[in-house]
Amino acid sequence: MSVRTRKIALGPLEISILQYLWKRGPAEVKTVHHDLGRKGGQSCNTFQSAMDRLFKKGLLSRHKVSHAFLYEASVSQSQVVTRVMDDVLKTLSENSRDDYLLAFLDHAAESDSAALDTLERLIKEKRQEQNDARRGEDDG
Numbered sequence: 001m002s003v004r005t006r007k008i009a010l011g012p013l014e015i016s017i018l019q020y021l022w023k024r025g026p027a028e029v030k031t032v033h034h035d036l037g038r039k040g041g042q043s044c045n046t047f048q049s050a051m052d053r054l055f056k057k058g059l060l061s062r063h064k065v066s067h068a069f070l071y072e073a074s075v076s077q078s079q080v081v082t083r084v085m086d087d088v089l090k091t092l093s094e095n096s097r098d099d100y101l102l103a104f105l106d107h108a109a110e111s112d113s114a115a116l117d118t119l120e121r122l123i124k125e126k127r128q129e130q131n132d133a134r135r136g137e138d139d140g
Contacts, residue, residue, distance in 0.1 A: 008057060008083060013042070013050045018059065018073060018080065026072040028065075 010018070016036055021027060024035075033047040051071050054060040061074040089100035108115040 008059070008080070010080075010084075011050075013046070014054055014059075017047070017050055017054060018077070021060070021071065021073040022077045026070050028068045028070055030068070032071070 017032060020032055020036055029048045029051055030044060032051070033042070033044045037044065037047050051060060051062075055062055055071070059073065059075055059080070060071045062069040062071045064070075085104075089103070092100070105116075105119070108119055
């Protein structure tokens with residue numbers, strides 16, 4: 001199943017490659033293929049094409065090292081998840097922010113008993129970051 005949004009569309013291989021690079025850091029196509037592709041029987045060319053697509057979508061950066069490109073995620077996992085969630089939730093809830101916030105809260109509450117505590121802590125941290133940023137703007 002593919003993840004499709006208005007801004008990005010990611011297939012299963014592209015998602016696997018991003019997850020690999022987020023976890024392990026920069027790598028050449030051959031390394032990623034060796035670690036991921038041999039199990040699924042996919043060719044190195046398939047990985048090269050997928051990583052090139054991710055580069056063209058702005059999700060990977062690359063630079064030449066010797067004879068090959070070294071690829072690296074140019075966006076964080078959190079940024080991709082945020083983009084996908086935002087687009088999907090806006091589509092499904094007809095742009096009603098309260099609807100998708102409530103749906104997310106319900107999902108978190110059902111998934112694990114500590115999730116609400118974690119959300120509460122993260123909200124406090126985010127508010128503190130915003131307050132610190134505002135103070136920095138006021139001082140500048």
